[in-house]
Amino acid sequence: MERVGADEWYKVERVGDDVTYICEPHILEFYRCNIWHVRGRDQDMLVDSGMGVVSLREHVPLVTERALEAVASHTHFDHIGCHHEFDKRTVHRCECDLLAHPTRKNTLADPYATDEIFTCLPPEPYVSSTYAVKGAPATRVVDDGDVIDLGDRHFEVIHTPGHSPGGIALWEKASGILFSGDILYDGPLIEDTYHSDMGDYIASMKRLVDLPVRIVHGGHFPSFAGERYRQLIQDWLTTHDA
Ligand SMILES: [Zn+2]
Ligand SMILES: [Zn+2]
Numbered sequence: 361m362e363r364v365g366a367d368e369w370y371k372v373e374r375v376g377d378d379v380t381y382i383c384e385p386h387i388l389e390f391y392r393c394n395i396w397h398v399r400g401r402d403q404d405m406l407v408d409s410g411m412g413v414v415s416l417r418e419h420v421p422l423v424t425e426r427a428l429e430a431v432a433s434h435t436h437f438d439h440i441g442c443h444h445e446f447d448k449r450t451v452h453r454c455e456c457d458l459l460a461h462p463t464r465k466n467t468l469a470d471p472y473a474t475d476e477i478f479t480c481l482p483p484e485p486y487v488s489s490t491y492a493v494k495g496a497p498a499t500r501v502v503d504d505g506d507v508i509d510l511g512d513r514h515f516e517v518i519h520t521p522g523h524s525p526g527g528i529a530l531w532e533k534a535s536g537i538l539f540s541g542d543i544l545y546d547g548p549l550i551e552d553t554y555h556s557d558m559g560d561y562i563a564s565m566k567r568l569v570d571l572p573v574r575i576v577h578g579g580h581f582p583s584f585a586g587e588r589y590r591q592l593i594q595d596w597l598t599t600h601d602a
Contacts, residue, residue, distance in 0.1 A: 364480040369414035372422060377535055379577065382420055384410050389581065390547065391477040393438040396539055396577050400510020403427040407530060407539045408579065411473070412441020412493055413482035429500075429508060433541030433579055434527040435459050436553075437467035437493050444496035450508070451498045452519060455526030460497040467493050468553060502528070515539070520568065522561025523550060529568065536574025536586065544568065544592060545578030551600075562601045569593045 364386055371383040382395035395416075396407040404426045409416060416423050423446075430446035433439055435458040443449050443459065451459045464470035475481065475488050502508075504519035508530060515530040520543040530539040542550065543564050551561055573586045584592075 361475055361478065361481050363483055363486075366414045366419055366483045369482065370410075370416070370420050372420060375577070375583065377537060377575075379537070380422060381577075381583075382410070382416070382422075386478055386480040386482070387411070387438075388477050388479065391438060391472065391580075393579060394577065394581075397422055398510065398513065398515075399426075400513050402509075402511030403429055405508055405510055405515065405530075406430045406446070407577075408433050408439040408541075409442035409446070411438055411482075411491075412444075413486050413491070415445060416442040417445045431508060431528075431530065432459060433529070433539065434524040435462065435467060436524065436542070437462070437464075437469040437473060437491075439541075439579065440467070440496065441493050444494040446496075448500065449496050449498050450500040450502055452517070452526035452528045453501050453503055454519075454521065455524065456498045456501050458526070460495050462493040462495055464492050469493065518567070520564040522557055522564045524553065524555055525557070525560075527564075531571060536572060538568075538571065538573045538576045538589075540568075540576050540578045542579040544576070544589075544596075545581045546584050546588065546592065547581035549596070558600070562597070565593050565597055566601075569597070 373381045378399040380397040398405040429448040432451040435455040502517045506517040508515040518529040520527045523542045577583045
């Protein structure tokens, strides 16, 4: 398979509300984590950081323009690969050990990170069979109800276990924006990893459904509006909460 250069690895697209989508276009959609950048008055926020196969700091100028808090929606390999590049690293209490000590197994790089997830391989020296995420001990551990404060914008941490034990969603009440991570996106959800829990998943969905969401930026697949959000959750609950 062909490799692409580091300068072609990321694609950056503004989506409105001072939110920017940072994409890894050479990864197949199902495996491609959405990286979200939010501009704030006092600091910026990054929600997830991709596979880490190319430096975000060196190739996406946006992430070094201001002070930045790099939040992990959870710690699967596709979401935390570049966290080690940032000084401020935030994760939920239930996955702080994972962020500090990631392995191929506990981040799901094994079995998911193979050459088959790419349309073009990352630049040298990337090799799928030995790929692993670097440890990035959290500088801030959050719990449900904590707030990521950007000065003029405030994102409430909603603990959403189920896909993984320390999954979080980030909710900006003033704008109706929800960053949902992998608990909910508009594509096939993953409910059966080694640390998934169906009881937790159902409880998280029941909690989310009542939020007056306007737009959802998920961990994978395109963003969607509040109406679709409520429909997706209700459909999911119909088949899973029997
Ligand atoms: Zn994911
Ligand atoms: Zn995940």
